[in-house]
Amino acid sequence: MRIYSAKDVDQKALRGATIAIVGYGSQGRAHALNLKDSGYNVVVGVRRSGPSWKKAQKDGLKVAEPAKAVIGAKLVALLTPDLTQAAVYKEIEKTLEQGAALLFAHGFNIHFNQIKPRKDLDVVLIAPKGPGDLVRRQYQQGRGVPCLIAVAQNATRRAKQVALAYAHGIGGTRGGVLETTFEEETVTDLFGEQVVLCGGTTELVLRAYETLVEAGYKPEAAYYECLHELKLIVDLLHEGGITKMHQFISETAKYGDLTRGPRIVTKATKAEMKKILTEIQSGKFARQWIKETKTGKKQYNKLMAKDLKHPIEKVGRQLRDRMPWLEQGVK
Secondary structure, three states: OOEEOHHHOOOOOOOOOEEEEEOOOHHHHHHHHHHHHOOOEEEEEOOOOOHHHHHHHHOOOEEEOHHHHOOOOOEEEEOOOHHHHHHHHHHHHHHOOOOOEEEEOOOHHHHOOOOOOOOOOEEEEEEEOOOHHHHHHHHHOOOOOOEEEEEEEOOOOOHHHHHHHHHHHOOHHHHOEEEOOHHHHHHHHHHHHHHHHOHHHHHHHHHHHHHHHHOOOOHHHHHHHHHHOHHHHHHHHHHHHHHHHHHHOOHHHHHHHHHHHHHHOOHHHHHHHHHHHHHHHHOHHHHHHHHHHHOOOHHHHHHHHHHHOOHHHHHHHHHHOOOHHHHOOOO
């Protein structure tokens, strides 16, 4: 396993170069501001008609329409939402400099062949393992969110050095930059989101909440036990793994963990995880999501509306209103 740090960075790789950040969402804003603060010449590529244009200007960044923003850029980071990237790439392809590096923060479009870059371009991945707001805050605090690095095309024979310099510029080398592939990053990222981080966690919280409320317990008590306190456990896991969690929970909690946990996440659960992994690996999930987007996101919107109307959301808002400090640091 190779993990890169600041000492591995070729400081000349992007010295004096222009970096174009196409997209100014969560990751785009964080990358652009971090790179600017690291001394790089940054230009943001967004629509003049959109809200991001004024936001980027207010942040003190140079702004241009995407096709113009990439002119003269040695590195172009394509950081718009996944299913808009193919169309944006077609728009900027003709104005990309010969031998420029095209950078992604997620491998979806390259791995699933939604974008087929010009052969003269370096195609690289720098994927921070955290949301954009965290990437920005950690940088400002002198820290860094770990990143993954991969190379899909190495036209100039300098692709990795350029990508590593970019990772350094956004603070990634402070946390460590792990070498991977586009395939590995894409599959593991989608799997983690679906099975644990988003899908698995929220379903577990909702079903546990429903179980307590249906048994006659107060919704507020159920919210605290099944959602609010989750952060306390996740923080322990994040800081020191399962070992630290066991150090800071009660003996009763440990016994319940060890004897009841396997009854919730069973062999059947793991079998379903393997099915989901196979769907990701085969491209079935990607094809389904692309089709859903192209046909108006009807099922997606229906499922989202149902999720956000769950009673736990009403209870949660009422309780969180009494804890305004929870919003600190959220932009």
